Amino acid sequence: MRVFNTITRKKEEFKPINNNHINMYVCGPTVYDLFHIGNARTFVVFDVVRRYFEYKGYTVKFVQNFTDIDDKIINKANENDEDIFKVSEKYIWEYYKDAENLHIKRATINPKATENINEMIFLIDELVKNDYAYESNGDVYFNISSFKEYGKLFGQDIKTLKAGSRIQINKDKKDPLDFILWKKAKDGEPYYESPWGNGRPGWHTECCAMIGKYFKGETIDIHGGGFDLIFPHHENEIAQREVLINKPLANYWMHCSFLNINKEKMSKSLGNFFTTREIVEKYSGNILRFFLLSSHYRNELCFSEDQLVWSNKSLSRIFNAYKFLDIYEEESKVKNIKERRYIDDINKFKDKFIEKMDDDFNTSDGISVIFEFVKFINAYGENFTEEDRVYAKNIFNEFFSVLGIEFEEDNQCRELSEEVREMIKTRWECKRERDFSSADKIRDSLLSLGIVLEDIPKGVRVVNSKDNRIIDTILY
Ligand SMILES: [Zn+2]
Structure with missing residues (x-):
């Protein structure tokens, strides 16, 4: 088996650490909303990686976290005047619901950030004690100059990274690339007590501490996530762990490419996204999953209803x-x-x-x-x-x-017969000639066949009347 390893930038023969067991970790969702189909791509891809290993006879320990404390969750809770832990708990269950509809297997463990605060404080404390990190005005930063290999995953050395980075003026940091490990609490935010005062751990520390805990400090076989996590998130995970353990955090780093829409990356911040839930309801889990797997995971995939x-x-x-x-x-x-x-x-x-x-x-x-x-x-x-x-x-x-495709006996994926296509076309022509009564008659006969027509600009959308799922979109 060959796996493309981001850190060496080449396909390598895959060698597991233990003969027939795989340890893998994939960065999970920040639970403040339903996940969109760009996120779904990463989850489905790593689900297939896991399923394939299992198919080949390996046992797999698959750990994927829930980031259940974060600015986005706090903002969402404040907007709706809700308790932040209620918000995160709600979206954890919504995640499970959508993941199940997409046939994503449950992880072996789904640790939550808030359940691992002590582990994170312990990790930060180790870094501070060994001079890899420093406290500054209630915050704690990782000192990137203390890790000579910083930038190795992204493929750039510290000098190049510095030249390329936007210099943000932050008098608390010794170096603009230093990243935050512990954030001082702002007024009204939930906080935890620590040797550096009240606050909460940063996101980069979360995954790092969890990998240490759930894989008992050992190097793992595979660490996965989306392309956008390579830098700085995964680079920062490597730095925090490898200065302390002096062995690789993971042997293989796998990254899944973006899902694009109109040539742009689908993302929450750009607002150009569809939630997994709406697509599964309109089509089905099988259909979305099949589409997400239709391209190799390292290639960009373009979304369209077609x-x-x-x-x-x-x-x-x-x-x-x-x-x-x-x-x-x-x-x-x-x-x-x-x-x-x-x-x-x-x-x-x-x-x-x-x-x-x-x-x-x-x-x-x-x-x-x-x-x-x-x-x-x-x-x-x-x-x-x-x-x-x-x-x-x-x-x-x-x-x-x-x-992860489930055979459907009475699948919604029925193809339209030539006869039905002809009827739809005739109705379209009747409408164009303003012969609405004939058009309506055809529409009614189609309805008796279980087919609903929805007019859209320049065509129709054909929907299954039983489950409201789209069968086809026909443009004239
Ligand atoms: Zn992560």
Whole structure:
């Protein structure tokens, strides 16, 4: 297996520290709102990394934190005049709900920042005692000059980083790149007592202290997160830990690229986002998940509704091939075909899928292999013996379990028949010619077929009346 390691900037042969066990940590959400589909990409990608290791026979300890104390949470609580811990608790449960709908497996442990304050104070205290950090006016900063390798993950040395950084005037810091470990409490904020006065730990210290605690101070196999966490967050985690333990925090650093919308990164601060919840409600967890995995995790992925419609159709093709294997069952009993066996052919698809996934978790190429498999089944499935059929279904189940796709018998991913498409088009033309009564008649007949039409500029959106999920968007 090969994994792209951010710190060496190359694909490396993956060697776990323990023979068949993987320790991995992924930075989790700050719980002050529903997570958007850009965040969902990172969560789904690392869920697949974990599932793939498990598929290959490893046990995985997967730790992902909840940042449940932070400026954003405090602001949200103040805006709504709520208790900050009520806000964070609420959004932790909302996270679990959305994650479950996206088929993201529960982490082995989801530690909360507020449950690990003592561990963070202990870590900061160690850093201060050893002169890697200093107290200044109630705040505590990490002194980056004390760690010569600072910048190694990001790939720049301290000098270059200094030249490139915007110099912020902060008389409390010895160096503009020094980062905060402990923040002095402001009026009205929740605080904890510490050797440096009342305050709370900074975010960079949170992950670092948790990794130390939940992996017992050992180097972990994989540390993951989004691209935007490489610098400064992960760089700062490395600095805090490695000055003290003198061994790597993690052997492999994996980072997931952005989800773009209209050529910009989808983000809360730009306001150009969709929540996972609204997309799952409109489409489905399967469809969103399939879309998020359709590109390799290190490539940028562009969001558009067309892409979701494409995912819908793709899943439909895959599920239909899976269902046909049951239909063939009845036929093969009648025909009692014995002469041809397809097990070797079927195995080739499995081997190819594994080869793609072994190459830095290439889900995009893995999905292409599944499409080839579907084509093969459509061409030869009717000749399968019972053994072939059961075998092919198992292979499908393996692909589904790695990607976290759940087969839906009555999936919403129905493709529109040519006949229905024709009716929709005729209705559109009637409307254009202002023949509204004919248009309405067609609309009613479609409704009796379980299809709702919503007019949008230059076209229609086709919705399943049972669950309100979008089947297609047709533009004329
Ligand atoms: Zn983190």
